[in-house]
Amino acid sequence: MRVDIVSLFPEFIDQCSAFGVVGRARERGLLSLHGWNPRDYATGNYRRVDDRPFGGGPGMVMLIDPLRAAIEAARAADPAETKVVYLSPQGPRLTQAKVRELAARPRLVLLCGRYEGIDERLIEAEVDEELSIGDYVLSGGELAAAVVVDAVARLQEGALNDADSATQDSFEADGLLDCPHYTRPVEHALGQVPEVLLSGNHAEIARWRRMESLGRTWLRRPDLMDEKSLNKADRALLDTFRSRYLRGLDESDGDA
Numbered sequence: 001m002r003v004d005i006v007s008l009f010p011e012f013i014d015q016c017s018a019f020g021v022v023g024r025a026r027e028r029g030l031l032s033l034h035g036w037n038p039r040d041y042a043t044g045n046y047r048r049v050d051d052r053p054f055g056g057g058p059g060m061v062m063l064i065d066p067l068r069a070a071i072e073a074a075r076a077a078d079p080a081e082t083k084v085v086y087l088s089p090q091g092p093r094l095t096q097a098k099v100r101e102l103a104a105r106p107r108l109v110l111l112c113g114r115y116e117g118i119d120e121r122l123i124e125a126e127v128d129e130e131l132s133i134g135d136y137v138l139s140g141g142e143l144a145a146a147v148v149v150d151a152v153a154r155l156q157e158g159a160l161n162d163a164d165s166a167t168q169d170s171f172e173a174d175g176l177l178d179c180p181h182y183t184r185p186v187e188h189a190l191g192q193v194p195e196v197l198l199s200g201n202h203a204e205i206a207r208w209r210r211m212e213s214l215g216r217t218w219l220r221r222p223d224l225m226d227e228k229s230l231n232k233a234d235r236a237l238l239d240t241f242r243s244r245y246l247r248g249l250d251e252s253d254g255d256a
Contacts, residue, residue: 001105003031003109006071006111007142022153031159049067053116063119067111067118067119074109075109081107082106083105083109083129087132087133089138092132103151103152112145177217179216210234211241215242218242
């Protein structure tokens with residue numbers, strides 16, 4: 001997969017993507033990153049890439065021509081069909097389903113804004129999709145672009161040493177949160193590993209993990225769960241989790 005970054009600071013994303021899973025994906029030839037700085041396409045002695053907004057107000061707005069030239073250069077660098085994604089707080093929030101969709105594409109062009117944003121005419125003419133990584137505002141789109149790069153890179157076949165790692169992540173498959181995980185030592189001052197995980201009974205372990213996944217989603221992200229659509233077995237597991245959780249709360253109140 002090829003990802004082109006249009007940014008005033010393309011080297012920032014390159015540095016963010018040099019380590020871990022993304023760095024390994026790049027080393028294995030599964031992902032290539034290419035930066036395009038709109039300032040390189042600006043004209044004049046000062047190579048300006050921004051100007052004051054019409055109608056007044058604070059801040060500056062990025063100019064059309066340097067950005068458009070950078071996007072066109074990125075498009076021309078590879079014949080594969082691409083999608084231009086503008087990282088913007090006004091776009092729909094990035095989800096794992098959207099990540100899977102983007103990861104399946106051969107190419108992406110990620111457009112990073114700065115200041116008050118970019119001229120709306122460029123968005124209408126050149127941008128295929130806007131995406132936000134959350135309901136907050138960053139100084140620019142570079143951090144958001146780095147998040148997208150990381151998310152799509154780990155879904156490239158061969159990027160993870162164990163392909164099952166991706167399929168068992170939170171939000172994958174049925175969209176639930178992942179279950180809790182433990183490792184050595186079995187006993188620690190902070191607590192013990194649940195006995196079921198030490199039992200060697202794979203059916204019981206799978207059942208426990210499913211119950212914890214359902215329960216965590218119910219507790220932490222109920223918006224991700226449609227209880228009415230759960231099958232009978234999942235409803236039973238969720239009921240068991242709830243009863244244990246509520247019983248634990250009652251016992252805590254009693255101790256207090």
